[in-house]
Amino acid sequence: MVPKPALERLCRIYTSLEEMDTAASVYASSRELEDMTGIPAHTLRKDISYLDQPGPGGGKYRVERLMAVLEQTLGLKRRPKVCVAGLGPLGQLCLKMLCSRREFEVVAGFDANINVIELTESDVDLFPSYELPAVARARGIELAVLTVADGEVEKTAARLYDGGVRGILNYTGVTVPPEYGFDVRSVSLFEELRILAAGLRAAEK
Amino acid sequence: MVPKPALERLCRIYTSLEEMDTAASVYASSRELEDMTGIPAHTLRKDISYLDQPGPGGGKYRVERLMAVLEQTLGLKRRPKVCVAGLGPLGQLCLKMLCSRREFEVVAGFDANINVIELTESDVDLFPSYELPAVARARGIELAVLTVADGEVEKTAARLYDGGVRGILNYTGVTVPPEYGFDVRSVSLFEELRILAAGLRAAEK
């Protein structure tokens, strides 16, 4: 079983591998990856050793192969099905970004306001919020990007749960109710800045 | 010295306290906070015990007091000085959100494109990117919200470093170069979704 912090680091590593010019550098050592990611080389090797098939014992990692193994073990190749709940400016931005790459399958967008749904242009099917549970179930949505107004988080969480959604990327400023057992990653502007501020303060002392 | 994971949880706790109706509930027990945050009661008590002055031994926490102590110990009361680098749609959104509350002192916005600077309406002073180091130094900016295009991250990071900025909230899709020793929190749409996807996959097995 791979430790959760290792899982996060592996995703960071994947991001860094993506940034590499695959043509220019076919191989990368753990030391080189350390310089790119900031993750110490030994931690990084340990993390990679959790994968089903790590590198080939001796010699550097073959970038392409490593990415393939990461995609495999981390389940990235499956194109997980994702929706966007809340189509304000931020939600629309997320929708656009998600559509700009093939990585995830963007299955639906939801908003409480029907006008928004009619006025928004998108390749993705848009629905009023109350249809969320039915649509999510019918289409097998696994992940949601939560960009609703703070006041709607509670109701939306309940609907996502009814729809069988398992993981939430929470862009709102409030806490996703924990009782549903979602896997949540929170990305609140203020909370993240607070953590940074607290870190600075802690470093000083 | 307070462990870093504890620090993050304390910030989450602070967020949840904020959400409480302070008039309605003056006191909160660790158990009640568990229900709100999802953090187990004993973890939460331990975390709070790291603070300079935790609660009053017996009885529940006084919400107002606990928030005050958190603000104190986490350095939130100082109104840390923050800037936004990159004034595309996301950057402008962040700028607006930051200005809507008094919590941080929003000191400046930066963009490579001078037209953007002239056309954007904001209470905050806006500058072209090359002035970043000088302005950041002159105004004592500590934190930056990084919302530039992916291709500009490297150059911007160098400028932030020259400006004496210590922490970065990274909204871009690429890694902030680690060599400057920034305290970074990354909030990349794709990377976060990948972590969620990997988590689901790991849970299945």
Add this chain to the structure above:
DNA sequence: ATGTGTGAATTTATTCACAGCT
């Protein structure tokens, strides 16, 4: 010679359990 893979050692974080306060 250089660089990975991994068990063992060490460090760090979480959980427990209970003394002490209200």
Add this chain to the structure above:
DNA sequence: AGCTGTGAATAAATTCACACAT
């Protein structure tokens, strides 16, 4: 009686160090 605060016990993650592959 109920709840916090915290040292001690447990669990988890990181770092080390070296065998082994290229």
